[in-house]
Amino acid sequence: MPKNKKTEWQVGDPPISVVGDQFCNPYPMELMVKRKVINFSKDYYQVVDPSGNILLQIDGQAWGFNRKRVMRDPAGFTVLTMRQKGIRWKRKWEVHGGESKDKEDLLFTVQQSSAMSLKTSVDVFLAENSNIKKSSTCDFHASGGYSNISFKVFKSDALIAGVGVTHKFTWGSYCKGKYNFSVSVNPEVDYAFIIALLVMVDDIENLC
Known part of the structure; x- marks a missing residue:
């Protein structure tokens, strides 16, 4: 986080590479x-730029308690793998580089902040800070989702990315599983990291 407290990550701030x-x-x-x-x-999930070029693709099973999501680059090479960890009151995911499950390849851990909140929110712990039981401070925080119309990611008090739903929310399109997000990623922020968070928050919200 820059020394001068800001409300949004800007050009010139240190890169956030996860x-x-x-x-x-x-x-x-x-x-x-x-x-x-x-x-x-x-x-x-398919991630495209304004020109329609595919940047990332994510797929995985739609149902089950131990869900897995795999992110790939346009050539089909695995970037990272998101794995839900069992049945929990507060959902938890571990994200590893490539297809690995090894501890040394852990990138970050995501845990639902509260199971009772009307707005989905998650705390993000980087690999070096991934012992959630011992750590009281998360590295990033994200909240929102499809049914909340917006989704925001923060590092401390600084907004690093924002997401909006590109059309009016309807339960019909939500339950059909077909909808779009527009994602604004601030300068020097790892967009693959932001997309992974969006996918996991969206998964928590998927009730249909």
């Missing part, structure tokens, strides 16, 4: 995330 430096750009990014369910069994 997944990889290649996903950090020195300028703001506007992305579109398209979600759909394939054959009622598989979630699929």
Whole structure:
């Protein structure tokens, strides 16, 4: 976090690289995330830039207690793997680089802040701070989701990314699993990290 307290991450602030430096750009990014369910069994997310170029793809099973989401680059190579950890009152995910499950490849852990809140929110702990039971301070915090119309990611008090639903919310489109997000990523912020958080928060919200 910059020394001067700000409300938003800006050009000139230090890079926030969680997944990889290649996903950090020195300028703001506007992305579109398209979600759909394939054959009622598989979630699929496609991330495109304003020109329609595919930047990332995420897929995984739509149902089950130990869900897994795999993020791939346009060439099909695995960037990271998100795994839900069992049945919990507050949902928890572990995210590893590539297809690994090894502790040394852990990138970050995500845990639902509260199971009773009307707005979905999660706390994010980087690998070096991933012992949630011993740590009282998260590295990032995200809240919102499809039914809340917006989604925001913060590092301390600074907004690093914001997401909006690109059309009016309807329970019909929500339950069909087909809807879009517009994503605004601030300069020098790892957009693969932001997309991974969006996918996990969206998964927590998916009741249909």
